[in-house]
Amino acid sequence: MRELLHRLRLPLLFAGLAVIASISIFADQRALQAGGRDLSWWSGGLLEVAAPIQRVLTAPIDLVRGVWRNYVALLDAREENETLRHQLAEAQEETLQLREALVASQTLEQVAELRSQLELPMLATEVVGQDVSPWFRTVVLDRGRDHGLRAGMPIVTENGVVGLVTATTPHASRAMLILDRQSAVDGMVQRSRVRGIVRGTGAPEVDFEFTGPVEEVKPGDLVITSGYGGVYPKGIRIGEVVSVAQEAPYLVRRAKLRPAVSFERLERVFALLWRSPTLELLSGDTPAPPVLAAKPDEKATP
Amino acid sequence: MRAALALTAIGALLLVAEGALVSFLPALLLPDVALVGAVAAALFLDGPASLVVLAGLGFASDLLTGAPLGLHALSLLLPFAATRVANGSLELRHGVPEAVLVALVTPLAALAAVACMHLVGVRAGLGLAFWLGLALQTAVNAAVAPGACALAEGVASFTGDLDPTRRGVAYMGAAPWAASRR
Numbered sequence: 490m491r492e493l494l495h496r497l498r499l500p501l502l503f504a505g506l507a508v509i510a511s512i513s514i515f516a517d518q519r520a521l522q523a524g525g526r527d528l529s530w531w532s533g534g535l536l537e538v539a540a541p542i543q544r545v546l547t548a549p550i551d552l553v554r555g556v557w558r559n560y561v562a563l564l565d566a567r568e569e570n571e572t573l574r575h576q577l578a579e580a581q582e583e584t585l586q587l588r589e590a591l592v593a594s595q596t597l598e599q600v601a602e603l604r605s606q607l608e609l610p611m612l613a614t615e616v617v618g619q620d621v622s623p624w625f626r627t628v629v630l631d632r633g634r635d636h637g638l639r640a641g642m643p644i645v646t647e648n649g650v651v652g653l654v655t656a657t658t659p660h661a662s663r664a665m666l667i668l669d670r671q672s673a674v675d676g677m678v679q680r681s682r683v684r685g686i687v688r689g690t691g692a693p694e695v696d697f698e699f700t701g702p703v704e705e706v707k708p709g710d711l712v713i714t715s716g717y718g719g720v721y722p723k724g725i726r727i728g729e730v731v732s733v734a735q736e737a738p739y740l741v742r743r744a745k746l747r748p749a750v751s752f753e754r755l756e757r758v759f760a761l762l763w764r765s766p767t768l769e770l771l772s773g774d775t776p777a778p779p780v781l782a783a784k785p786d787e788k789a790t791p
Numbered sequence: 792m793r794a795a796l797a798l799t800a801i802g803a804l805l806l807v808a809e810g811a812l813v814s815f816l817p818a819l820l821l822p823d824v825a826l827v828g829a830v831a832a833a834l835f836l837d838g839p840a841s842l843v844v845l846a847g848l849g850f851a852s853d854l855l856t857g858a859p860l861g862l863h864a865l866s867l868l869l870p871f872a873a874t875r876v877a878n879g880s881l882e883l884r885h886g887v888p889e890a891v892l893v894a895l896v897t898p899l900a901a902l903a904a905v906a907c908m909h910l911v912g913v914r915a916g917l918g919l920a921f922w923l924g925l926a927l928q929t930a931v932n933a934a935v936a937p938g939a940c941a942l943a944e945g946v947a948s949f950t951g952d953l954d955p956t957r958r959g960v961a962y963m964g965a966a967p968w969a970a971s972r973r
Contacts, residue, residue, distance in 0.1 A: 499838035499875075506846055507868055513861030518911045521859070528854075535854050539807040546811035554815070618810030620856035621818045623924050624904060624913075627857025629810060655857060663857055670913050692920070 521655060521671065527640055533658030540631050540661035543618035551756075609722065611645075611759040612636060617661075619755075626669040626691060628652075628755065633660045641720065643761045649726030649749030650674065650714060651758050667695055667727065668752060675718030676727050681705040684715050687727050687746060693753075695728060697744040706733050706744050719765045794952035795832065795840035798943055799847035802828040806848070806855050819927045822935040825852040826900050829867045830893055830936070831943035833874040834884055837954045845871050859911055866903035870896035884944070886937035893936035897929040 494501075528536065614636075618629035632638050634657045644651040644664045652666040665672055672689035676697065683706055685699030697712055699705075710730040716723025728746035805824045813821060825848040832844035849864025856863075873896055877883060883892055905917065947953040 499842070502839055502842050503868065503872070506842060507865060510846075510849070510861035510865035510868075514859040514865065514907065514911055517853075517860040533854075535803060535807075535851055539810060539855060542804075542807050543811040546808060547814060550811075550815055616814075618807070618855070619813045619818075620858075621806070621809045621813050621821050621823075622852065622856040622858060623818060623928065624908065625857045629855070656854075663854075665857055669857065670908075688914075690914075 527634060527657045530658075533656070533661075536629065536656070536661050536663060537633075537658045540617050540629055540633075543629060544615070544631055547617060610762045612638065612762055613757060614638075614644075614760055615757055616755045624670070624691065626666040626672075626689065626752075627655070628664050628666065630654075630662045630664055630758070630760070631660075632760065633658050633662045635659045637762050638662050638760055639764060641764045643721045643725075643763070644758050645725055645761060646750050646755075646758050648751070649728065650721060651750050651752075651755065653720055654760065664758075666752060667748060668693065673718075674721060674727060675715045676712045677715040678706055678730070679711045679713050680707075681710070684717070685712075687712065693748075694731065695746045695748060697728075697730065697746050698741050699744070700741055703733055703735060703742055706730055706742070708732055712746055722761065722763070792840050792843065792952065793950040794836055794943075794947040795843040795847075797946050797950065798828060798832055798836075798844050799851075801942070801946075802844070802848045803851045806851055810855055819924050820931060822931050822939075823897070823900070823928060825849055825863050825867060826870060826897060827893060827932055827936055827939045828943075829871050830874050830896060831889075831940045833871050834878055834889070834892075834940060835943045835947045835954055836952060838875065840952060841871070841875075859913075862904065862907050862911075866900055866907050869903040870900045873899060884940070886940075889936045889940045890933040894929050894933040897932045898925060901925050901928070 527533075612632060614630045614632040616628045617631045620627045630638070630644075638654055638657050640654050640657055640662075642654045644653060650667055652664045652669070652672060654662050655665045656663045667674055667687065667689055668691065669689045670691045672687075672695075674687040675684065676687045677684040678699075683699050683701055685697050688696045688698060690696055697706070708730050712727045712730065714721040714723055714725045714727060726749040728748040731745045731747050733744040734742060802824050809821050809824060825845075828848045829841070829845040832841035835841075836844065845867050846864050849867050850860065852858065852863040853860045874883075874892060877892065881888070883889060908914075944953065
């Protein structure tokens with residue numbers, strides 16, 4: 490019997506690993522559908538170790554790249570300076586006019602109040618690593634649970650949506666980009682208010698799937714978050730329509746979007762310290778208030 | 792088993808390093824550490840130890856790449872099995888055969904990953920970009936395979952865990968014509 494077990498140990502271990510891996514995949518997918526999860530110490534240990542190592546490895550290369558970029562930028566700085574000066578003057582004039590118009594209509598206070606209501610606390614975080622798999626598009630962030638991050642929180646830049654946090658450890662987290670094949674964001678065309686789903690394809694461009702007349706989505710249209718998906722607040726830029734598939738017979742139409750965020754140069758991003766009520770219900774945990782959860786030295790920017 | 796743990800640790804560190812490098816280099820130019828590591832372990836360690844390496848590197852890849860946890864481990868089982876079977880009847884522990892072997896099992900692993908992803912509802916197209924990317928990845932993996940195998944052999948020799956059922960030695964001993972040559 491012992492000899493038989495010894496002879497069969499490799500096939501048995503092989504089958505055991507296959508079963509464990511299969512169960513793990515389905516469990517992980519389920520957790521992802523519920524907005525992600527906080528990794529335990531044993532599963533998140535590697536991510537914890539990875540973040541500081543990747544930061545150390547990235548720093549010198551970033552330095553060299555920064556010096557090079559700044560040097561090249563200086564070569565035509567004078568010309569660019571003139572252009573920027575001109576643009577600044579125009580922008581200042583425009584701002585002045587807008588401000589005057591707002592004051593004139595006595596809505597400035599109301600607008601300011603509304604803005605403060607909509608604003609969410611944010612936490613700046615660095616991208617310290619990316620995945621090397623051709624199948625998935627995720628990044629490793631150097632902030633985690635101890636800084637107030639939770640699975641399911643949106644990640645943005647000043648340009649638009651980046652993705653959402655899918656796994657956290659105390660000092661690091663992993664975020665899935667909207668380019669990932671598993672990503673789906675509820676979006677709408679800003680001009681025509683047509684709603685649809687923005688799906689990642691693994692490629693630099695994403696798909697926008699919508700129903701309705703094809704004329705309502707045109708190249709150049711801006712697609713923003715609709716706020717319905719239960720993950721992202723409304724009104725954040727997702728991308729610009731590049732092309733629209735014209736096949737008429739299909740109920741669901743598809744447009745290609747160029748993401749508003751340049752994912753190739755993703756360095757500093759902001760985590761919105763907010764989760765929708767849907768995700769709070771699905772996750773079942775009760776996170777500390779985000780601003781309070783942030784470390785005193787890691788100021789959450791309102 | 793010490794060799795398995797050492798190789799898993801080295802592989803995990805390389806995966807972390809790749810995560811930093813991919814900010815500056817295209818991902819396809821970086822080798823699939825989990826696959827190459829699993830193949831190298833299957834060639835130079837005994838069955839259970841090489842499965843430990845496969846599981847360790849597979850789950851580490853999943854954690855670092857955002858893949859569903861277990862996907863890499865599951866998809867690596869196919870190339871692992873192919874390597875063990877091939878190693879049972881061919882002498883593969885040399886530079887060129889190792890590179891050829893890795894070149895052959897890289898598409899296997901990729902197709903297994905696609906199949907696993909479809910099982911959990913993740914779309915993965917098999918268009919031209921996929922095949923071009925796979926060709927590039929295959930070449931990169933094959934190029935680093937001899938180095939990875941040498942590392943695995945070195946670690947296994949150092950810890951005394953080198954698989955004793957080395958095909959070439961066993962064959963020479965067992966072959967009917969071997970006695971006449973001796």
